[in-house]
Amino acid sequence: MSTLSHRPASTEPMGAAQGNGAQGLVGLSAPRVDARAKATGEAKYAGDLQIPGLAYGKVLRSPYAHARIVRIDASRAQALPGVIAVLTGDDVLDINPYYGHAIKDRPLIAIDRVRFVGEPVAAVAAEDPQTAAEALELIEVEYEELPAAITLDAALAEDAPRLHVTELLKPGLFHGLGELKPQPGNICYHHAFARGDVEEAFAKADIVVEGEYHFPAVYQYSMEPHTTIAQWGDGEITVWSSCQHPFLVRAEIADLFGLPVANVRIVVPYLGGGFGSKSYTKLEPLTVALARKARRPVRIANTVDEAMVTTRRHGMKAWMRTAASADGRLLAREVRCWFDTGAYADNGPRVVATGADAAPGPYRWEAVKVDSWGVYTNTSPAGSYRAFGATHLQWIGEAQVDEIARRCGLDALQIRERNLLRPGEAVRPGGKPLDADLIGDIQKVAAALDWGTPKPANVGRGLSVGLLAAGAHPVSTAFARLEADGTATLYVSSTEVGQGVRTVFSQILATELALPVERVRVQGGDTLVTPYDRSTGASRSTTLAGLAVQRAGQELRAKLLEIAARVFGLPEEAIELRDGAAWHEGESISYPDLIRAHFGMVGGELIGRGEVRPEKGTGSYAEGPVFWEVCIGGAEVEVDPDTGKVTVRKAVSVADVGKAINPRLVKAQEMGGWLQGLGNALFEEMIYDEQTGQILNATLFDYHVPTIADLPASFVSTIVENEDGPGPYGAKGVGEGALAGATAAIVTALYDAGVRVTELPATPERVWRWLRERDSAAAGGAQSARE
């Protein structure tokens, strides 16, 4: 491989930062608070937990994409020594077993019918995993195969088999998308908007670019596959689970099993990655039902092939056309896109809506029309994966912008400078206006790519910029305890999924309390102990839960000042909090002494609370988003014309984050997101057999994720801090933008190298084919693409 020349981020202040009044720790790359536990193997993940009496669950999964279950005979499995319980659909008929946070379309175990290969049909709890696996082979299931719709085209056909009686489906607890109207056929959800007169704009346009595009299903591959332990007893359910959104899981479990939410406890250990794959409810209902039958705590741990059929990124088909004037003014865009949500909705409706929002791109249009549909197919369910929506649509829109630039004689930077939205302009009617300096951002990308300088043959450079509706619903709470010894504990339910949320929160609280960061401890999510947080995803934790943490710190700070004023006998304004003490001129009283003075004993504690809720309106999707996450990237690629192989020579990211509370962690997000974007652009694709619905590459042998050998030769990342975010200190979220930006930048760089990408991933075979098409078109006298 070529030389790795990533510019180390060593200029950032690092190390043992000390709290020194307001903003003391903000902007410092404090070391991760969980690094030691993770470097020593002490960090516990769900699969590492042992609880007394634990039984081991295994799941029997459907081999058919669509079938009626005629008969299940579990008697031989039940009789196997070591088997504690066998669960089938018959065991959950005393409850309403349908769940789904958007649409309640999914039974927690198949009832009479299976709708995808891999759907749970039965589950066994046994004394050890081997016995559970053996028992699965003793369960006899008789199926009657039904016609299946594996692809989008098959599911959208007039005579397609229907997966659901959509008219009868009930909305879930957390779709947040207004009224969900019943849809015809296999349509799960439709999201549309329009403004201006699209037909008129296209009629007067000098340039129109139009095309059909395909994006594949992608596996998130969090390295820790989903793992859940459930315990049932005495009207209470306890679940330890690798989940990103414990409170939403709690609500769904309580709803399914008919308990008050207070009787359901979700404990979240460290997560081995998530990337959206552990958002919302996954293995938890099935594990709870199995534990209920077994009357024992049960663990179900997915293998990788099971994780692949648990959730994935939506495949998508899109048609897009863009109109412009001859001098390069973008006029109008029309988009129709169909998202393959698989057999159940999961987070499909929100993906469909977010994709619609990303489709126009961040440009000033006279007219826009977008229709976005979610479609049920007989494949494994699709849900969230990092930067959903933006990753699906940005590469398409940006490639069309580049084609327009070529036709009107502008370069890719010029056309963007001319048409990008400016701060304060409307992104969509009624929603949050633009809160970022996109032109400044894209110029930084161009500079990092040495834009405009000569480049070798077969090398292309590309820019991309887009927006992602981020933040989800703005509800987060936190509280903090300042103990009698002057240490602080923070209670917040954001999941430490690897992004470093506990580190950032400890910096925020330490800053507000003027404490050294080492004296702040962050408690992991446990719904019995830590307060409500809507979710960990949509790049929301620093911005929203972080704001709740800051407010909890501010309340504690106010209490400290009030006590100090009393003890000093001075007005609060005369007192400063610094280094864990209250100061007046040269005199100080430590926090422990203040707390002792307040309670009259060595003991007691001060509590501060923080709450974030919609500042106006209801916080609905239509009113949002909380902020627009900037999805921006640059790439320089080299194409081998003989093999079609694409090599990324240079990766560029700009993190427009408002304020980087921990710059090193921001860069870590950018680098990780970029490499996932590279995988999405160049080789990641779940391949379904179009007849049987089986996944043909369901192991990591066959499904290639980026390895260290796939690294671009260099990576340049710039952090932009305009303090224009709604979070603490002007921060806004990061983590997803780099992925969508990278995928699209690789596509536009390929365009610059003469490759018209219409389908991802851009595998060597496809790139080679597109090059041949280009060459034969050129030979035929047609205008060739720019070299």
Next chain:
Amino acid sequence: MIDRLDTRETESVPATGEAATTIRLETVVNGRPVSAEIEPRTLLLDFLRDRLGLTGAKRSCDVQVCGVCTVLLDGKPVSACSTLAYEAHGREVLTIEGLARFGELHPIQQAFMERTAIQCGFCTPGMILTTKALLDENPRPTREEIAAYLGGNLCRCTGYWMIIEAVEHAARLMAGEEDRS
């Protein structure tokens, strides 16, 4: 090694379930002699995690692609998910739990912490142990050599750049050099 096995300190691990045929495994794990009755089919990963409670080695791909189950067998990295426990008979196993000595971190652990080469942490034990094998063989690897040696360890979070930085930093720390780069 086994011929120096001190029986007074040997940990005897009882078999679970109604094992049909068992064999005796005698090995050294993290410097401690271990003697156990095991089923021949027992995987090294299950033995370490379920019998010895050493959960630092993780399970992910099950097919020797991802590297999260990496442990060192006589100093060489192996995928414990695809290695029979009995293959450790008469040999020494090092897991992440055995790397720090008396609470003092190994320089590679220190380097991964200082260079933010850790995010979710699931790949970290395997990455660190593979790095140890690399640096024991080749104390000053080039970036290309690092990338080649770590090719069997996936990381989905970091994008690898900070891991490469950490390995270089560890090499300097192990050589006793001041490293403020």
